[in-house]
Amino acid sequence: MKRDKPKYKQIIDAAVIAIAQNGYHQAQVSKIAKEAGVADGTIYLYFKNKEDILVSVFREKMAIFTHNLRVILEEDIDTSKRLFKMIDNHFRVLHEDRHLAIVTQLELRQSGKKLRLRINEVLKEYLDLLDVILKDGIERNDLDQTLDIRLARQMIFGTIDETITSWVMNEQKYDLIELSPNVHKLIMNAIKA
Amino acid sequence: MKRDKPKYKQIIDAAVIAIAQNGYHQAQVSKIAKEAGVADGTIYLYFKNKEDILVSVFREKMAIFTHNLRVILEEDIDTSKRLFKMIDNHFRVLHEDRHLAIVTQLELRQSGKKLRLRINEVLKEYLDLLDVILKDGIERNDLDQTLDIRLARQMIFGTIDETITSWVMNEQKYDLIELSPNVHKLIMNAIKA
Amino acid sequence: MKRDKPKYKQIIDAAVIAIAQNGYHQAQVSKIAKEAGVADGTIYLYFKNKEDILVSVFREKMAIFTHNLRVILEEDIDTSKRLFKMIDNHFRVLHEDRHLAIVTQLELRQSGKKLRLRINEVLKEYLDLLDVILKDGIERNDLDQTLDIRLARQMIFGTIDETITSWVMNEQKYDLIELSPNVHKLIMNAIKA
Amino acid sequence: MKRDKPKYKQIIDAAVIAIAQNGYHQAQVSKIAKEAGVADGTIYLYFKNKEDILVSVFREKMAIFTHNLRVILEEDIDTSKRLFKMIDNHFRVLHEDRHLAIVTQLELRQSGKKLRLRINEVLKEYLDLLDVILKDGIERNDLDQTLDIRLARQMIFGTIDETITSWVMNEQKYDLIELSPNVHKLIMNAIKA
DNA sequence: TATGAATGAGCGTTCATTCAT
DNA sequence: CATGAATGAACGCTCATTCAT
Structure with a gap:
């Protein structure tokens, strides 16, 4: 292979x-x-071609996030802790690979529609795992029973993504990892039971 | 001129x-x-050149959002209502101009770093107005006194942006405006006093 | 245009x-x-592209031959004289444009299958006119009544083509035009009544 | 070896x-x-290199034609019969090896000038044998005493070549071997005493 | 002998920008 | 002001050939 x-x-x-x-x-x-x-x-x-390199970059690196998320899902902890670990993991990986952060938050988004679609397929796996956490959180009564899962997912991912993008655009001047608790608090406020 | x-x-x-x-x-x-x-x-x-056209497109169209936000700021209503109007306005404008939605959410993001930076300068004006709403909300005690304004702004904008982008990527199949109340509720849960 | x-x-x-x-x-x-x-x-x-240049070269230059052949067809002369004029014209044009001779006899034949097919379409017009001369020659009883027109056309074109190609490959050392009478005689022997 | x-x-x-x-x-x-x-x-x-493969293909396959022509030359028959056998042999070999026909009539001609020259060297052996038949035919008074041998050779080879190429281009739809008698007749008409 | 992974030179085409009219 | 013909720099990909094993 x-x-x-x-x-x-x-x-x-x-x-x-x-x-x-x-x-x-x-x-x-x-x-x-x-x-x-x-x-x-x-x-x-x-x-196969240049596009294939770029999709592969995204796939290989996204696999780190997805793998970590799977591990978190297997742990016997409540939803709040799971989401904290997810946020913290997301921030931590990109904080420690500045190059990768620039690539995922800024550069890869300049790709054409065709490549964007292929990248989104890869991203979907990550978002699906997030959905699992949320569904499970509602079942366990950790989260608001009336929660719209799609909206919640969009809020969580949108918040994380925007936070990281701002950090990258500010030339990674401050400590991203320190933001985890506050970002987590904001998100939990929004969706907790 | x-x-x-x-x-x-x-x-x-x-x-x-x-x-x-x-x-x-x-x-x-x-x-x-x-x-x-x-x-x-x-x-x-x-x-001056092609980049100038694209920045101008963004500046002219963004002016609509910014203008609406200024009007909202002048109204004598509480922070929750302001944010609802902001979200609803944002969704409404793009819901009614599908071309513009595609351009701002998907196409313009494919521009190079240089153009992205100039677009962000334009965007800053909008985000600054959002900061004013948030600061004022804290002063009025509408919002959580310990709120980190930058994080709150990133959450609000990130959530709105991700919601719209998902809608565009799903080929605008569902009604975006109907989402306003739920998005507003999520956001207010996160930041209210 | x-x-x-x-x-x-x-x-x-x-x-x-x-x-x-x-x-x-x-x-x-x-x-x-x-x-x-x-x-x-x-x-x-x-x-449109490089292939279009090459097809156009062939079309424009072939037009000279085709045009001359049309003129010959309009003249009120017997088939033998017509064929002599055709051969002589073919030889004369290429004798006077050495570059063109190299291009049509050697270089353009190196083109890929796709281009070859398009070139053949252009060539067909010329060969169709030759067929008209032959059919007319049989009707007038200038040519052998049992003549297979396709074979005769292939013999005439094959002979002319091979003669010119040999001349080009021999670096155009001898006088091509002088060969007209002999080539004409050979061909007429083969097909005359 | x-x-x-x-x-x-x-x-x-x-x-x-x-x-x-x-x-x-x-x-x-x-x-x-x-x-x-x-x-x-x-x-x-x-x-030695790719060109060497292609020249070798042509040399090895051409050897079949040349060998057959030598056998024909050794037979004690008149020139007309010799030429018929030559034409018939040429048609028959390519009729029975469609791959080879495509390669020699269409594909190998797309090679560059350098390869073409080397292929012509191989071809020369075949054409020289044809010249022997023609010279001998004149001596025997089977052929026209005033025949220009080079032209006659070009006519014969040009006619055969054009006939086969047309057949290949028409996707070998009709029976090539059946054409032998008519092609032979045309050629003999042109050159016989 | 036989292998096949690695090499790197070479080219058709697009499109933002200019400038003579 | 307006035109649009002309410009020319820039790049992904193929494939004949080599050479360490």
């Missing part, structure tokens, strides 16, 4: 760096190849 | 239509010119 | 020269543009 | 199939290798 070969990950990581440093539209395949230390043509042994 | 001449607005409106119909990357200057019924070169008598 | 503008013919002629000098696969669009004294992009104001 | 090893012929035959099925420009070395059941690199143990 190509995805397990070392060069696959090498190119993915090179793409994140190249995009973060040069911007989406200036991250030419040749720059990614150079950053990865391989020839231009080698890229095409591992990826 | 160029902005008052009829062709100026004519080109702005043509740009919105051209972008909504063709997508950001397919909205070439020549297409905008054709839609506006002028020659390509004429565009450059009213705008 | 684009085909009447001076730059159209200018580019066509530049293409013939560029292809004759560099060979089919080395005649890049930029070389053709340079030879024509225009910018690369200008090419695309007059031609 | 490499040419006697089984893989040599294996690759040659794979090349014919790959070219006939995919077209000249789509017959990459890797496709030929796959068709032959060897690794890409193995090709280069038997052939």
Whole structure:
């Protein structure tokens, strides 16, 4: 399987760096190849085309978030703690990989409609897990029984996303992780039972 | 002043239509010119370059939101009602101009970093007015005294933005305006005193 | 109409020269543009793509042959004289435009299947006129009544084509026009009544 | 000698199939290798480069025609019969190997000038044998004493070639072999004493 | 002998902007 | 003011060939 070969990950990581440093539209395949230390043509042994690189970047990195969320779902804790862990995890991963934060919050959004759709498919998995937390929270009576799950999900994701984007746009000047408790409080206020 | 001449607005409106119909990357200057019924070169008598058209589109349209928000601020009503009006206004304007909704929520976000920064400057005026509402709400004791205004603003804007984007991505299949009360309730739960 | 503008013919002629000098696969669009004294992009104001240039070259030049053949058909002379004029005209045009001879006999044949089919459509018009001469020749009893027209056409065109190709491959060392009477004699022997 | 090893012929035959099925420009070395059941690199143990494969294809296959023509020359029959056998043989071989017909009449002609010259060298051997038949025919008084041998050869080869190419282009819909007598008649009319 | 992963040079086409009319 | 023909820089991808194993 190509995805397990070392060069696959090498190119993915090179793409994140190249995009973060040069911007989406200036991250030419040749720059990614150079950053990865391989020839231009080698890229095409591992990826179908440039779009495939970008979707793969998103898929591979999103897998970290999704995996962590699954672990949180398996823990025997209440919904409030779960959401705190989710927010904190989200902030923490991006706080520790500044390049990735720039890429997911700013650069990858410049992609065309076609690529956006493919990225959204990947994102859906994460949002579906969030829905599971919310549904379960209502069943357990941790959350407001009248909660509109879609709206709640949009509020939670919208808040997290906007918070991170603002942080990235402010050149990551302040500590993102410190915001977790307050963001969590705001969100819980909105949806708790 | 160029902005008052009829062709100026004519080109702005043509740009919105051209972008909504063709997508950001397919909205070439020549297409905008054709839609506006002028020659390509004429565009450059009213705008410095393509980026200038796009920023102007955003500035002119955002002015509607900002103006409405100012009116809301002048009304003698409590913070909860103000925020309801803000949300409802936001949803209503975009619900009634589908082209504009597509352009602001999807297409314009594909622009490069440079243009994004200029768009954010325009957006700032709107967000600053939101901050005024929030500060005033705390003073009046309508809102939680310990509220972190920046976080609250990010939550409110993030929630609204994500809600609208989801609606656009779902091809505007459901009624956006009907969501106002629920979105308002969620937000007020989060921040009220 | 684009085909009447001076730059159209200018580019066509530049293409013939560029292809004759560099060979089919080395005649890049930029070389053709340079030879024509225009910018690369200008090419695309007059031609849809590179293939369109090449088909147009063939169409425009073939028009000379076809036009001459029509004139010959209108003359009130016997079939033998008509065929002599056709052969002589074919030889004469290519003898006087060495570049064109190289392009039609050697270079354009290297084109891919798709282009070949389009070129054949153009060629068909010429061959159809030849068929008219042959049919008419049989009716007039100038030619063998049992003649298979398709075979006769293939023999005539094949002979002319092979003769010219050999001449081009021998670097146009001898006088092509002088061969007309002998080629004509051979062909008439084969098909006359 | 490499040419006697089984893989040599294996690759040659794979090349014919790959070219006939995919077209000249789509017959990459890797496709030929796959068709032959060897690794890409193995090709280069038997052939200097891709051009060498193609010339070898032509040489090996042309050898069939040349060999048959030598046999015909050894037979004690008149010139007319010799030419009939030559035409019939030519038609028959290609009629029975459709792949080869496509390759020699259409695909291999898309090769560059350099390859064309090398192919012509191989072809020359065949044409030289035809010249022998013609010279001998004049000596025997089977053919017109004033015959220009070069022209006659060009007519014969041009006619045969054009006939076969038309047949291939018409997707080999009709029976090529049936055409032999008529083609022979046409040619003999042209050159007989 | 045989393999196949890696290489890297090469090119058609688009489109924002200019400027002579 | 208005036009639109002309410009030319910029880039993703293919594939023949090599060479370490």
